[in-house]
Amino acid sequence: MAKRSAVKSKKTTDGINPRQACPCGSGKRYKACHGLTGGPIEVPVGRPFEGLAGECELIALREFVPSATTALTLTVDTDRTVTLATVLPMAAAGLVRADGSALVGLQVQTRSSDVSRDVARALRWVLEAKPGDVLTVVGPETEEGDRERLQDMIDPKAELEPTLHGDFSWWLPEGEEPSGEVALSLERANQAIMPTERIGPAAYWVDAGDRAHLRWVRPEPEEKLLLALARLSARGELGLGEGSRYAGSFRAHGVLVPVWDLDREQHAREWTKPAEELGTRLDEALASLEETPLTSEERRARDGLIGRQVTIR
Missing domain, CATH: 3.30.1460 (Yope Regulator; Chain: A,)
Incomplete structure (x- = not known):
């Protein structure tokens, strides 16, 4: 009987087995992630909110609190008020209402290797966006040196006191009725919420x-x-x-x-x-x-x- 020979998986020029988990932490195999896109691999930041007094609250709001908001104490020059939210309509990363008030979402559809940098990008966007604008997702690195983090934009000593909501009616300004995709998203979100x-x-x-x-x-x-x-x-x-x-x-x-x-x-x-x-x-x-x-x-x-x-x- 002929001996069976083991077939070894070829490795990339980076020495990574294409079938192993991608080092970026996405949960996908390397060949279906950075091995496919050819993009650089960044080691995920293990403790992205470290150094902030509100670190533990931020983690809770991002991972398991369904509907909550909290005001941010900004250290950047702006006249705009910003509210940090667990999740926004259609899981948007940020939006600016008609009255100029801004919201940034923590539970978003995509993320990079540094959650703090993702939130900072959305925060920077809402500070510069026009009323009525919506940021659906936070994109990849926009330019070399784009490294602003949440720690650079809010008071690190400020405690967070989240306001919890029984539903997502706060998505809309008082008196405004939902319509279209926002109405559908609101209905689905309210059905899935856990007290x-x-x-x-x-x-x-x-x-x-x-x-x-x-x-x-x-x-x-x-x-x-x-x-x-x-x-x-x-x-x-x-x-x-x-x-x-x-x-x-x-x-x-x-x-x-x-x-x-x-x-x-x-x-x-x-x-x-x-x-x-x-x-x-x-x-x-x-x-x-x-x-x-x-x-x-x-x-x-x-x-x-x-x-x-x-x-x-």
Whole structure:
């Protein structure tokens, strides 16, 4: 019987297997992404909103809060007010209303290797656009040296206090009726919305239908946060009380987002105090790590927590 020989995939001049995931982070194979376009590969910025006081809120608004808006404190020279929104009609990157007020969307159709730069491009566009203009998508690099980031355009010390909405009626100025594609987009968005409430800084109660969740974006370095969570878990203090269970965590834009399953029969506000108490315990556990290493039981708890992690960005 003739021996079967292994067929090796050819590599590109960059040494990349065309069938492997594209290093740009798009999730596509290299041959269907940068290998097809011939464009340069940029390593994704792991923590695009780092350095901003509102980092955790920005991540929440981009990843899982359905309908919310927040004002931006700009450091650039302009008379125009700008509102940052979770999602705009037809997932537009930005728009300017007839009255000159501007909106920038976080949940957009395309993105580059740096989310902060994408948002900054949309922000720069709305500052210069005419009333009635809409930016459907943020395009690729417009020119060499186009590196303005959100950190360059807003006050890095300004906290964000998002306003959550039960639907997307805020898309339109008061008294204006939707029509055409905007009306269709509005109807679809309202049908898909999941009830969500903010019960603390970057902490959101979400009704997912069969159960409710607490999704809490945390600013601490992942490894340190995991140690603190493990310490609480080993003590039986990781829950929010009866009707709650720690479900796991996911990584988003360089930080960890712990998630708890909650009894959806209880109102969101009933979880506010338990969340505050959990936050206090977590802060104490984080502080104790400086002096007391994990015990063997806490290390086992840490290993169990690591097994319940996923990465979405």
